[in-house]
Amino acid sequence: MTQRTRWFAPIALASLGSMVLAGCGTSQAAAKSSTGPVSLTFEEGVQSPQTQTYLQKQIAAFEKSHPGIHISMQNYGAADSELPKLESAVAAHDPPNLLWIAPAYTGQFASSDAIVEAQKYFKSTNFQASSIFSGLLQTGEYQGKVWTMPFDANDLGVYYNKKLFAKAGITTPPATWTQFLADAKKLTSNGTYGFEMPIGNQEWTVWIWETLLWQAGGHLLNSSQTKVAFDSPAGIKALEFWNTLMKDHVATFGPLNDSYQLGAFESGKVAMTINGPWNVAALQQQHAVSYGAFPLPKDKIAATNIGGESLFIFNTTPAQDKAAFLFAKYVTTPAFQIGYDTGSGYLPVSKTAQDSAQYQAYLKKNPFINVFVKAMAVGKARPPIPAYPQISADIGNAIENTLYGRMSATAALHQASVQAQQALDASS
Amino acid sequence: MVGQRRLRWWAALFLAPAVILTAVFFYYPMAYILWLSMHHWNGLSPVKPFTGLAEFRHLFQQPIFGLVIRNTVIFVVGTVVPSITIGLGLALLANRRLPFRSFLRGVSFAPYLVSFVSAGLAWVWMGSSGGLFDHLMGFLGFHPGNLVDNPSYALPYVIAMYTWKMAGYNMVLYLAGLQTIPREIYEAGAIDGLQDGWTQFRTITWPLLAESTFFVVIINLIFSFRAFSAIYVMTNGGPVNSTTTLVYYIWNLAFVQNSWGQAAAASALLLIVVLALTIGMVRYFTKESFRAS
Amino acid sequence: MVEATPAPKAPISPKRRRHAGFWRYVPYMVIAIVVFGFPFYWIIVGSLSSNTAIATGSIPLFPLHPRWANYRDAWAYTNFARQVLNTLIMAVAVTASQVITSSMAGFALARMRFPGRQALFIGFVATLIIPFQVIALPIFVLMANLHWINTFGALIVPTAVNAFGIFLYRQFFLTIPESFEEAAMLDGANPWQVLWRVYWPLAKPATVTLSLLTFIAEWNSFYLPFLFTETKSMYTVQLGLVAFQGEFATVYNLLMAATVFISIPVFVLYLMGQRAIIEGIATTGTKG
Structure with missing residues (x-):
């Protein structure tokens, strides 16, 4: 691609004359080539308007302390549906300077030279990498180097309906899979289900299922990341466990591919659902359900899946890349983190922010959030390799095939692992 | 008078915008898709190595590929046949001098006007558990629950929505066809004793509608092969890929799984199928009666 | 009877x-x-x-x-005002472009003789059959290389020509007696003037039909803006509706309210131009 298209398009335009061009957009490339003060574009997918406002304020504060850097922020909507296009826009060399997105995509962008390695600025900007939780920093690693910078963190836990628990006579939340199944049975009565099963073959379902794989002692990949490893006794056990919950009729499917939505939980139709800390504001606003959270039950070990977003710095000019890193560094400071986290329900990325008196006071008032903060200790992260999206899609198909009774867990995982291995081989 | 030669320059000027835009946005992409289907590309990498037919082979080896083809055939046949049949029925009804016939026309054409996104959302709600259809079927002692979340019902349900939306469009096409049939033919038929409605339809109406039917079938095939929005909004291709059709799969391969080579191969397959339809389309649009009126 | x-x-x-x-x-x-x-x-x-x-x-x-x-509430929850504006810009620009490109090409195909005329006409009509999804990937790459992703350029230019419009104008111009053209030519008008001063005003029914059908199609279009936009500030109404679903999948009362107000403009246009719309659809089906 190609001399030909570059040559064609201007003519197409010229022949259309003035009529079409009235609305044609401004290219971001124009803004980038300007000299002097550095202008950065920053794209994010933050949903809540309050958090948006906070971000704007913090950007203003950053600009004040870093004269000469200007950041313009734009919202790209819901991440799940936008990511595909973002990647492709990046392929076409039209990225923002800074992108707020899940670090699982680090490898994909890093391997195609789209982003800048963050680690190369650590020394020159005096950035203390040790101030960041090491597990979080690893989510942005590719080939042993840190490429993307943590922005916020989250993980998974179980939401539960306190009233339904009391009605079923459950005083302590289930800590193991066995107890979880038993309690789900107790919580199921006419019209109410013990658990809401995430369903769909997209990332949300897979993200949750991976915690069960780890809890059962399994792994997604082997240690050298050359072979897929989820087609194991642990993987089968994890999938069978979900299947049992469905077969015993103590769980009901959530909205297909939208199982992160809380409709059924908030209307008291399900007693337990797996979700993250970020819904705290929405939960506080509703008054129908008295809610609480507890850590994901364990099997062989306890595990949760670390999520959250990182900042990706896209390759532009050296001056812009460095300015972008300075903003990424600023984001990790307590000055940014504490206000951001207490407003959004996301978890801090640094020990200093988490240990601050202000945040600790917040946790005391919000035991719900504290469940997720504590769970970070057993957090694992998805491998940020280029083939992850395909591997995730294959696992998603296996989960659906099993839970809808189309295939046995064994056969479904085997089929998925063959596909995933092919994708892994093709990407290396 | 402008000379022949100068006239050609004028013709070239008038045609330039349309020709260039058509070349850039239709013919070049078609060629590019065929080229890309023989290369491996993840959508990001700067290199696209030539792989011959390997992308097609990988595509055929996907465990869900057979299912995708099956879904596509079921969807296309399942939408085209009933929406044409119902459209014809509506046209016959609305062509009679009955009271409220313009109301009937308006109401049955209305679904065609709303977007697939809107209609899809409305049908998701009507098909949800505790929704309209759940209630209606409850009267028959049958509780299907959430229709779009059920792998057995999702595809038929999307097909039903699509048929509901397209039947009125086919009615309009058939009404125009019916109005070209002179009344005298029916009256002559009545003299010959062809009075009962079905015989009349079989011996007069249907044969005289052949041209309309030809066009209606082709245009409906095109629309059905293209259906994306309704599926995206209603089911996301699920559950268990039960509503993943070829166009949905192309999108998924390219933008979700980053397998642009395979997506191009799947696009090339679809291109070949529709090219067969193109021949019919071109013959229709270039037939004698369109030359001059 | x-x-x-x-x-x-x-x-x-x-x-x-x-x-x-x-x-x-x-x-x-x-x-x-x-x-x-x-x-x-x-x-x-x-x-x-x-x-x-x-x-x-x-x-x-x-x-x-x-x-x-x-x-x-539904209106307030998302940025529908901005989306309506974006959609209007896109729909008006696409409609105007299609009217211009189609009437010019239709005029040349109907009233001028030149070698390859029939082949060219077939070349246009054949594009009607190509599903956009087949050619969307290359157009996406093209748009990205032009840095047009997330701009109005990507929403407008790829759909600035439409074979249906060319066909519609060609049919219409064929029905106009040649004497009009000859009279104008004798007055010293060149073909450009003949098209815009003589033929185009006569083709008003075709223009109304094409404009209404194109505007409605653009208002309702989903896949193209879905691929070619990135930030919420560039969303069109249908994308906004889908994003709304993403956030409030089961809050059906608000979803239905949004569905209703997004469909209103289409119905208003239909009631205003019912005859032109119906005839436009019927024309392709039966003329002849």
Whole structure:
């Protein structure tokens, strides 16, 4: 691609004359080539308007302390549906300077030279990498180097309906899979289900299922990341466990591919659902359900899946890349983190922010959030390799095939692992 | 008078915008898709190595590929046949001098006007558990629950929505066809004793509608092969890929799984199928009666 | 059923026949109107219901206590005003472009003789069959290389030509007697002036039809803006509706309210230009 298209398009335009061009957009490339003060574009997918406002304020504060850097922020909507296009826009060399997105995509962008390695600025900007939780920093690693910078963190836990628990006579939340199944049975009565099963073959379902794989002692990949490893006794056990919950009729499917939505939980139709800390504001606003959270039950070990977003710095000019890193560094400071986290329900990325008196006071008032903060200790992260999206899609198909009774867990995982291995081989 | 030669320059000027835009946005992409289907590309990498037919082979080896083809055939046949049949029925009804016939026309054409996104959302709600259809079927002692979340019902349900939306469009096409049939033919038929409605339809109406039917079938095939929005909004291709059709799969391969080579191969397959339809389309649009009126 | 030659063996008066027919067809009419019309009624009822009524599936057949606030809430929740503006810009620009490119090409194909005319016409018509999804990937790459992703350029230029419009104008221009052209030429007008001063004003019905159909199609279009936009500030109404679903998948009363107000412009246009729209669709089907 190609001399030909570059040559064609201007003519197409010229022949259309003035009529079409009235609305044609401004290219971001124009803004980038300007000299002097550095202008950065920053794209994010933050949903809540309050958090948006906070971000704007913090950007203003950053600009004040870093004269000469200007950041313009734009919202790209819901991440799940936008990511595909973002990647492709990046392929076409039209990225923002800074992108707020899940670090699982680090490898994909890093391997195609789209982003800048963050680690190369650590020394020159005096950035203390040790101030960041090491597990979080690893989510942005590719080939042993840190490429993307943590922005916020989250993980998974179980939401539960306190009233339904009391009605079923459950005083302590289930800590193991066995107890979880038993309690789900107790919580199921006419019209109410013990658990809401995430369903769909997209990332949300897979993200949750991976915690069960780890809890059962399994792994997604082997240690050298050359072979897929989820087609194991642990993987089968994890999938069978979900299947049992469905077969015993103590769980009901959530909205297909939208199982992160809380409709059924908030209307008291399900007693337990797996979700993250970020819904705290929405939960506080509703008054129908008295809610609480507890850590994901364990099997062989306890595990949760670390999520959250990182900042990706896209390759532009050296001056812009460095300015972008300075903003990424600023984001990790307590000055940014504490206000951001207490407003959004996301978890801090640094020990200093988490240990601050202000945040600790917040946790005391919000035991719900504290469940997720504590769970970070057993957090694992998805491998940020280029083939992850395909591997995730294959696992998603296996989960659906099993839970809808189309295939046995064994056969479904085997089929998925063959596909995933092919994708892994093709990407290396 | 402008000379022949100068006239050609004028013709070239008038045609330039349309020709260039058509070349850039239709013919070049078609060629590019065929080229890309023989290369491996993840959508990001700067290199696209030539792989011959390997992308097609990988595509055929996907465990869900057979299912995708099956879904596509079921969807296309399942939408085209009933929406044409119902459209014809509506046209016959609305062509009679009955009271409220313009109301009937308006109401049955209305679904065609709303977007697939809107209609899809409305049908998701009507098909949800505790929704309209759940209630209606409850009267028959049958509780299907959430229709779009059920792998057995999702595809038929999307097909039903699509048929509901397209039947009125086919009615309009058939009404125009019916109005070209002179009344005298029916009256002559009545003299010959062809009075009962079905015989009349079989011996007069249907044969005289052949041209309309030809066009209606082709245009409906095109629309059905293209259906994306309704599926995206209603089911996301699920559950268990039960509503993943070829166009949905192309999108998924390219933008979700980053397998642009395979997506191009799947696009090339679809291109070949529709090219067969193109021949019919071109013959229709270039037939004698369109030359001059 | 005009006063025709009296059929010898059927001395039934036209009036009575009509009457008899009416009762025979009433059941079909009722079924058709309910099947096609009731969902619309139900969407409106849903948009005025409370969330509890929706969640418990106990919606009254008639909304006795309509919650008009649903409309206000649905409008407020997302940035619909901006999306309406974006959609208007896109739809108006695409419509204008299509009218211009189509009338020019249609005029050349109908009124000018040059080698390859028929082949060119076939070349245009053949594009009607190509599903956009097939060519979307290369166009996406092209748009990205031009840095047009997330700009109006990507929303407008790829759809600035439409073979249906070319066909429509060509058919229309074919019906205009050559004497018009000759008279203008004698007055010293060049073909450009002949097209815009003589032919184009006469083709107003074609212009109205194409404009209405294109505008509605653009208002309703999803896949192209879905691929070619990135940030919420560039969303069109249909994308906004899908994003709304992403956030409030089961809050059906608000979803239905949004669905209703997004569909209103289309129905207004239809009521205004009903005849042109119906004829435009019918033209392709039967002319000749």
